[in-house]
Structures are given as structure tokens and as C-alpha cells.
Amino acid sequence: MMGEIIRHFKIWLMLVRINFMSQMEYRVNFVTGILMEAGYLLAKTMYVIVAYAAGRKIAGFGPNEILVFVGSYVALTGFYAGALAMNLFGLSTIVRDGSFDMILAKPVNSQFYATFRRSDMGPFLFDTIAGIVMVIVGLVRAGFGFNPLGVLGWSFFAASGAAVGYALWVIPMTFVFRIVRADAIAALADSFWDFNNVPMVVYGRVGRAIGTFAIPIFVITNFPALFALGKLSPPLIAWGFAAPFVFGFIAARLWKSGLRHYASGGN
Amino acid sequence: MPSLAPARKYGKCLSLGVKAGIEYRVNILFSIAGAISPVVIQTALWLVLYAGDPGAIMFGFTFPQMVAYTVIAQLVTRIVRTGFEYDVNYDIKSGGLDRYLVKPIGYFGFRIFSFLGDKLVQGAAIGALLAVSVVVMSTALGFATTAASVLLFVLALFLALAMNFLLFWCVSLSGFWLTEIGFLFEAVRIVIVAASGGILPLAVFGPDAERALKLMPFRFTIQFPTEVLSGRVPPSEMLPSFALCALWLIALAALGRVVWGRGIRRFAAVGS
Numbered sequence: 242m243m244g245e246i247i248r249h250f251k252i253w254l255m256l257v258r259i260n261f262m263s264q265m266e267y268r269v270n271f272v273t274g275i276l277m278e279a280g281y282l283l284a285k286t287m288y289v290i291v292a293y294a295a296g297r298k299i300a301g302f303g304p305n306e307i308l309v310f311v312g313s314y315v316a317l318t319g320f321y322a323g324a325l326a327m328n329l330f331g332l333s334t335i336v337r338d339g340s341f342d343m344i345l346a347k348p349v350n351s352q353f354y355a356t357f358r359r360s361d362m363g364p365f366l367f368d369t370i371a372g373i374v375m376v377i378v379g380l381v382r383a384g385f386g387f388n389p390l391g392v393l394g395w396s397f398f399a400a401s402g403a404a405v406g407y408a409l410w411v412i413p414m415t416f417v418f419r420i421v422r423a424d425a426i427a428a429l430a431d432s433f434w435d436f437n438n439v440p441m442v443v444y445g446r447v448g449r450a451i452g453t454f455a456i457p458i459f460v461i462t463n464f465p466a467l468f469a470l471g472k473l474s475p476p477l478i479a480w481g482f483a484a485p486f487v488f489g490f491i492a493a494r495l496w497k498s499g500l501r502h503y504a505s506g507g508n
Numbered sequence: 509m510p511s512l513a514p515a516r517k518y519g520k521c522l523s524l525g526v527k528a529g530i531e532y533r534v535n536i537l538f539s540i541a542g543a544i545s546p547v548v549i550q551t552a553l554w555l556v557l558y559a560g561d562p563g564a565i566m567f568g569f570t571f572p573q574m575v576a577y578t579v580i581a582q583l584v585t586r587i588v589r590t591g592f593e594y595d596v597n598y599d600i601k602s603g604g605l606d607r608y609l610v611k612p613i614g615y616f617g618f619r620i621f622s623f624l625g626d627k628l629v630q631g632a633a634i635g636a637l638l639a640v641s642v643v644v645m646s647t648a649l650g651f652a653t654t655a656a657s658v659l660l661f662v663l664a665l666f667l668a669l670a671m672n673f674l675l676f677w678c679v680s681l682s683g684f685w686l687t688e689i690g691f692l693f694e695a696v697r698i699v700i701v702a703a704s705g706g707i708l709p710l711a712v713f714g715p716d717a718e719r720a721l722k723l724m725p726f727r728f729t730i731q732f733p734t735e736v737l738s739g740r741v742p743p744s745e746m747l748p749s750f751a752l753c754a755l756w757l758i759a760l761a762a763l764g765r766v767v768w769g770r771g772i773r774r775f776a777a778v779g780s
Contacts, residue, residue: 273691280698287708288553294712295566300556428538432545443552 249353260360274363278322282371285315288438289375300442306470307440308379313399313466314437316372320403321410321434323365328356329414330427336417339505352496356411380469394468397481402461404485408492409458415492415499437462453480460484517613518621525625536633539589543582550578550708567711572649573738577709579645581734583638585706587631587665588672588729592623593680593693600683606777616677616768623673631665642737657739660746664733667753672729674760675700681764684771705731725756 264271292299292307299307332355335341344355376395385391413426433456441449441459452459457480464481467473473481529536558564558571569577596619599605608615645651679696682689701707703726710718710731721727732749735741741749 267688269686270688270691273689273695276695277691277698280695280702284698284702284707287702287712291553291557291708291712294714295557297557299553429541432542435545436549438549439553443556445552448552 249350252349252353253357256358257360257362261362264361264363271363274361275367278364278367281318282315282368285311285318285438300440302440302442302470303383305379305383306466309376309383309469310440310463310466311438312372312375312377312379313395313469314372314462315375316369317399317402317406317437317462317465318434319365319368319370319372321406322368323361323363324357325407325410326431327359327361329410329430331359332356332414333417333427336503337506341503342505345503351500352411352493356407356414376466376469383470385469391469391471395465398465398468398473399462401481401485402464405457405488406461408485408488409456409461411492412488412495415495418499418502433458440466453477457484457488514617518617521613521618521621522625522628525622526628527625528622529626529629533629533633536630539586539630540583540634540637543586546707547578547582551575554578567709569709569711572645572651573740574709575649576645576651576738577734579641580638580737581706581709581730583634583641584665584668584730584733585701585704587627587634588668590623590672590676592619592673593676594690595619596677596680597683597689597693600771600775601687603777605775609772616764619677620670620673624669627669651738653737653739657737661733661737664728664736664750664753667750667757668729668733670757671725671753671760672700674757674764675725675729677764678760678767681767681771684767684774700726701730703727704729705734723752725753725760728753728756 289304289308289311292302292304302310335344335355341355344351344358347354380391410430413430416426436444436452436458441452441463444452449459460481464473464477467477468481554571554574557566558574562571564571566574599608605615608618642651642653646653676693676696679693682692686692703710703721703724705727706729710721710727713721728749732741732753736746
């Protein structure tokens with residue numbers, strides 16, 4: 242099992258290298274891609290501006306703590322925009338035109354290859370670095386000193402959140418094998434990402450429960466921030482460990498069951 | 509060959525735009541669905557910020573005014589959103605623009621009337637939703653508007669469409685100089701939406717930045733029509749605002765004409 246994970250990680254690194262080389266052929270596109278992410282970063286930081294300008298706490302969190310939440314959200318957006326989004330948005334096309342056949346013919350896991358074959362290092366690096374800087378600035382300004390456990394915990398919950406985010410976007414996309422044209426599902430799933438732009442505490446008890454356990458969107462970027470701020474309760478810490486396995490398993494099962502409906506219709 | 513009367517030619521372009529709008533009607537649904545998450549997120553945020561002090565005024569808005577702004581601005585953003593810049597870029601890049609140069613029709617006219625035709629369909633659908641939202645907000649939040657505000661809103665919305673078209677027309681012409689600009693359009697769009705008050709009201713940026721942004725053309729695409737409908741534009745500011753908007757329209761149209769003139773000289777129709 243571990244050997245398979247390491248093998249697929251090595252393949253992913255090779256794919257990243259190939260994608261990066263191909264992007265370097267079109268450097269203006271690479272630069273404008275980073276400019277686009279900078280624009281989106283501006284939009285995200287507007288919520289931080291509100292927190293600072295309003296001069297009052299948001300559900301018990303001060304502006305510096307809000308910066309930690311938004312920073313975590315920006316950092317994880319790097320993973321979503323750089324490693325995931327283009328694969329999920331492109332899945333519908335390759336299923337429709339039949340080029341998904343080539344993925345099935347490769348000696349790697351089809352779910353892995355279909356969802357990780359393309360990457361864009363521009364937004365990945367830009368957002369991840371910008372997000373981490375925001376988290377550090379927020380923590381320092383809020384009076385938190387350097388804490389190795391905090392760094393490890395934030396990194397662990399960020400990785401756990403990335404895994405949950407991956408599973409949550411793969412699950413709806415498995416319908417692509419049944420309905421073929423699933424661009425709308427991808428767009429709808431994409432719009433859910435923004436719910437992490439503000440701390441989950443603003444959504445009320447029912448919203449928080451749904452977003453934590455049923456559709457665990459808040460596990461993705463709220464958990465790392467809550468842990469860094471020392472406000473992640475033990476049951477939620479346990480859920481942060483379990484959620485990637487639960488939803489990763491569901492995503493893998495749904496992928497396998499969806500594959501049976503793939504008709505290779507475009508060929 | 510006698511040339512077609514302009515009204516007939518561009519009337520055809522308008523009807524082509526209407527047909528395209530009807531053909532891709534599912535897009536309208538997705539566009540509306542895309543407005544749901546920002547409205548939910550921001551309403552939840554404002555609920556928490558105004559909690560405990562419902563009469564508070566934040567950034568110049570009471571709670572009902574802020575929620576009304578959020579809903580109206582999100583719907584206006586969807587109405588004025590462009591997409592033709594990708595077609596212009598494709599026409600330049602693929603050389604397909606040369607087809608339009610030999611036709612008895614102006615490319616600018618073709619694009620703007622097609623855009624307006626498309627927006628007639630979207631505007632009708634989203635406008636109906638906006639009307640329902642206004643009724644719901646009147647009942648739930650005490651939001652009030654007048655017939656005069658609605659009429660001025662329609663005028664401001666029409667000017668917002670023209671303004672956004674001209675802004676993106678100027679940006680799209682960069683295709684004469686750059687070959688890979690897909691991401692650039694999105695970068696420009698998000699900055700324009702933020703500077704237009706499409707994400708949050710401009711007052712959030714602070715008084716100095718707000719004053720500067722109010723002199724720019726961007727706010728006329730989202731914040732101005734939204735505030736006209738909400739009755740937040742004082743009568744004394746109405747005429748100067750419309751006049752400034754008209755001045756920007758003329759300036760952008762002139763800029764577009766100059767850039768088109770220079771760009772078309774570089775156009776080599778490669779690929780056609």
C-alpha cells in the first residue's frame with residue numbers, strides 16, 4: 242500500500258515537471274495566470290479588510306485571527322487551483338470525446354491519473370506562499386509565538402483538508418460517467434469552495450454541522466486555522482484525522498462504480 | 509450593391525444575440541446559481557457583524573441596506589458580465605477577423621449589438637429574479653424603492669452594460685499585440701469587479717480609496733445601478749453621476765477607436 246502511494250507520488254512529480262516544461266513554452270500565459278491568481282487574492286482579502294475596517298469581532302475572532310482563516314483558505318486554494326481544478330473541469334471533455342480510453346489503458350490508477358494529470362505551478366506556488374505568509378502574519382499579530390507543534394498541526398490539517406477537498410470534488414464528478422456532460426456539476430462544486438472565505442462560526446449551528454460532517458467543506462481550510470489558533474476541539478481533531486479516509490474511500494468506491502457506466506462514446 | 513440600412517444590419521446583429529441568449533439559456537441558470545454562494549456567505553457575515561446591534565451603521569449601510577446591496581449587486585454583476593472578449597481574441601488570433609473587414613458591417617457594431625441582444629435575454633431572466641428579490645426584501649427587511657428609482661435603475665443598467673462592453677472591448681484589443689491573453693481577461697475582470705463594488709461596497713476600502721474609485725469608470729458598472737435602485741444616491745448627485753458616466757463612455761469609446769486603428773494595422777490575418 243505504502244509502496245503504491247510512493248510510486249504514484251513519483252509519477253505525480255514527473256507529471257508536474259512535464260506540465261511545467263510545457264507551460265514554459267507559453268511564458269506570457271504563465272505570467273498572466275499568476276496575475277489572475279493575484280486578482281482572486283485581492284477578492285479574498287476584501288473579507289480581511291472588512292474585519293479590520295469594521296472594528297469589531299466576527300463571532301469571537303478578531304481581525305488578525307480572520308487573517309489566519311483567510312490565509313489558510315488562500316494556501317489551500319493553491320492546491321485546488323494548481324493541482325485539481327483543471328483536471329476536474331477537463332474530465333467532462335475527455336469522457337465526452339472518448340480520450341478517457343487512453344487513461345484506462347495506462348498502467349496506473351485511473352482515478353489518480355484522470356484527476357492529477359495536469360497541474361499549474363503558477364497559482365499553486367503563488368497562492369500557497371501568499372497564504373502561508375498571511376497565516377504567519379496573522380498569528381504573529383495575534384500574539385502567537387513560534388510553536389513547532391502549531392506548525393506541524395497546521396501542516397497536518399492542511400494536508401488532511403487537501404485530501405478531503407480532493408475527495409469532495411471527485412465525488413460529484415463521478416457522475417460524469419453516467420451523464421457525460423457534467424460541466425454544470427463542476428461549476429456548482431467550484432462555487433462551494435468560497436464558503437471557506439469566512440470562519441465556519443458565521444454559518445450558525447445547522448450550517449456548521451452540515452459543513453463539518455455531511456459535506457465537510459469546513460474541514461478543508463477552517464480546521465488548520467482553528468488548530469493554529471488553539472480552538473479546534475478534541476472531537477474535531479479526531480474528525481480531522483478520520484474525514485480524509487472516510488471521504489477518500491467513498492470517492493474511490495463511487496469512481497469504480499461510475500467507471501462501469503463509461504461507454505467510450507466519442508470514439 | 510446598395511448597402512443595407514444601418515438599423516436593419518445592426519437589428520439583425522441584435523436578433524442574433526437574442527437567439528444566442530435563448531440557445532444557451534442553461535447558462536443563465538448557472539449564472540444565477542453562481543450568485544447564490546456569495547449572497548449566502550456575505551449575508552452570514554453581515555448577520556454576525558451586525559448581531560447585537562441591529563440599528564448599527566457600518567460602512568454607511570444599515571443591516572437591511574447591506575443585505576439589499578449584496579443581493580442586488582450580485583444580480584447586476586451577472587447581468588453586465590461580458591464574454592465576447594474571448595471571441596474577439598479568437599477572431600484576431602485565428603485570422604477570422606478578415607471576414608468581418610470585407611463585410612458591409614462594422615466589427616465594433618456587430619459585437620456591441622450581439623452583446624446587447626444576448627443581454628436582453630439574460631437581463632429579462634435575471635431582472636425577473638431581481639423583481640422577486642425586491643418584493644421579498646420589502647417584506648422581510650423593509651427595503652423600499654420607488655417607481656422613479658426603478659426607471660433610473662433601468663437607465664443606469666443600460667449605461668453599465670455599455671460601460672462594461674467598452675472596458676472589455678479595449679482590453680480585448682490587446683489581442684493585436686499579445687497572443688496568449690485568456691488569463692489576462694480573468695485577471696482584469698476580477699480587479700474590475702472588485703473596483704466596481706461587485707464583491708463588497710467600495711466604502712469598505714476606506715474614504716480616500718472610495719473617493720478615488722468613485723472618479724473611475726468601474727463603479728458605474730455595478731455599484732451605481734445598485735445604489736440607484738436602493739435609493740442611496742441623493743437627488744443632488746444623480747445628474748452629476750450620470751454626466752460623469754457619459755463622459756467615461758465617450759472617453760472609452762474614443763480610446764477603443766484609437767486602439768482599434770493601431771491594432772488593425774498590425775493585423776496579418778494569419779491562419780485564415
